[in-house]
Amino acid sequence: MDITEHALTYGFHGVAEAEQALLQGMIRRISRRLPGPVTHVSTHHAQLVFLDDAAPPLIGSDARLVRLVRNPEGRQSPGALRMPPHVTELLDIFSGSFGGGSHERVRCGAMQSLVRSLHDLFRTRDTPQALLEGDGASLILYPSDRQFSWAGTQHNKQLLSEIFGAQRPPRLDLRALGAQELDACGERHGIEPLLWHMGLAHAHCGLLPWVGRDDVLRMRAWPYLAGQGPAAAMRLATTLRARPRSVAGLADAACVPETDAVAFANAALLCGFVVAVAPTDPLALPGGRKPEDAPMKVSGFARLPGILGAIRDALGVRS
Amino acid sequence: MSEELKILFAGAMGAGKTTAIRAISEIPPISTEASNSDRAECDKEETTVAMDYGEITLATGEKLRLYGAPGQPRFQFMWPILAAGALGAVVLIDNSRADPLGDLELYLNAFRPLADAGAAVVGIGRMDSFPRPTLEAYMERLAKLDVVMPVIPADVRRRDDVLQILEVLLQQIEAMWAHDETVSGDANPGHRSPEAIS
DSSP states (O other): OOTTTOSEEEEEESOOHHHHHHHHHHHHHHHTTSSSOEEEOOGGGOSEEEEOSSOOSSOOTTOEEEEOEEOGGGGGSTTOOEEOOOHHHHHHHHHHHHHTHHHHHHHHHHHHHHHHHHHHHHHHOOOSOEEEEETTEEEEEEGGGTEEEEESOHHHHHHHHHHHHTTOOOOOEEEEOOHHHHHTEEEEEESHHHHHHHHHHGGGGOSOTTOOTTOEEEESSOOOOOSSOHHHHHHHHHHHHHSOBOHHHHHHHHTSOHHHHHHHHHHHHHHTSEEEEOTTSGGGSOOOOOOTTOHHHHHOTTTHHHHHHHHHHHHTOOO | OOSOEEEEEEESTTSSHHHHHHHHOSSOOEEEEEEOSOTTTOOOSEEEEEEEEEEEEOTTSOEEEEEEOOOSGGGGGGHHHHHTTOSEEEEEEETTSSOHHHHHHHHHHHTHHHHHTTOEEEEEEOTTTOOOSOHHHHHHHHHHTTOOOOEEEOOTTSHHHHHHHHHHHHHHHHHHHHHHHHHHHSSOTTSOOHHHHO
16 A cells, blocks of 8 residues: 555444444545545554454554444444544544654655655666655756756755755655756756755654665765754764664664664665665675774774773863 | 784875874874975975874873874885785875876785785865866775775865764774684684784
8 A cells, every 4th residue: 555645544342333334434525625535445554443342353563443332222222333522522533643653654745755766766767857746845866977966046956955964854746847947047056965854854753764674774975964953964974984784773873773774774775875775785794894903903903981981071172 | 913004194295194194193193294305296395205103102101103104106106015014005196187096006006915804994185176087086096906995075174074984993893803713713824913923
């Protein structure tokens, strides 16, 4: 299922057909007042599950459960319908689900789709120009040159800076560029800072969709260290520079929260500073070059941390 | 410990090696400056002909020695001598020069063992006035040379910028040490052990 097309999905578990029909009629009534389309799917795929007394045995861990209650008067007559929520309660339930995780999931679906398109665009470099627009801002992309320019006014720049500064998934769409729009473009800039911030923003939606959690990240160029705390970013970069690691291994070795490592990995991967390889790939192994006059050999391996600490103290810097 | 602790500052004439050492040394840097006979290479009155020297006293009583290598290519023979046993190297590039990427390659080749060991950092000066080559161009050149090392814009007249470069250098060395310690903890008889090198 493409979650970008279905804003919210719901299902039933242990609910009689007559009750389901009643509920679906109510959902149709309220659907016009909801911020996006709702779709009935099987229980296992639903984000919102209406259930009878017994909880469903197999359910998505983040699905929201809504237990139906029996009409007290119905207890007197066998086979009576379970009472569905009142229509206003139903509206609250759906609206609440839109405002929570499922809404975020929809935005993440759009973000993942956009990031994948951008990644492909700049990796293949086949398209001469494209327009990226949304959230009231637009910019022109030049994939063959790995550049972009702000379309129109400085307002665009401020708007996008705010979007990426807040590290929230932007609602941006990619489309072909018209000749008139190309005439209006300004000075070009390297695409890397933009991709970097987009990668950081994507951390809310996890790792880039084409990267596996067990994939090993290998640094191929020193990255930007923008948008994250300088100390954490520096630790992540130097740790990954020392040897390839998975994102969890990187977070562990750099002593930072995994979300920080995911943000760093996304940004560095999008810019091409880091590549992801399968754990079985020979490139996943640490580099073999170890020159004889490496500093650890000269300065005494065991004493090195103490020496570095003493230097930091003398310089007045803290790691 | 008999070995000296030293950090090397390298780069072309006028890249700011003497200035960087002055920014952090606790003693006035000892420089072997002489009248510059190579005004075509760099238009300044005096330049370092052998090396600069500064130092910082550590709490252990040891001295961290800061050496500035002479920038002229004709003194290239001295670079490996100064680099031997260095804790790390700071390569300073002046972005206003004719071929900064060529400078990078020259110094990278000279200090390649330190770069490969994660014990070198590149500081780019005068990027405000001379934005090209860009940082991306430096990174691209390094990637072509199969080297991953930090490239940081820096104004070495500012002590904070010099400290930032040194902090990146120290963190890199620390990360490599942590990696080596992990590896030496494995069953890897070929890898050096603390006993073998101290």
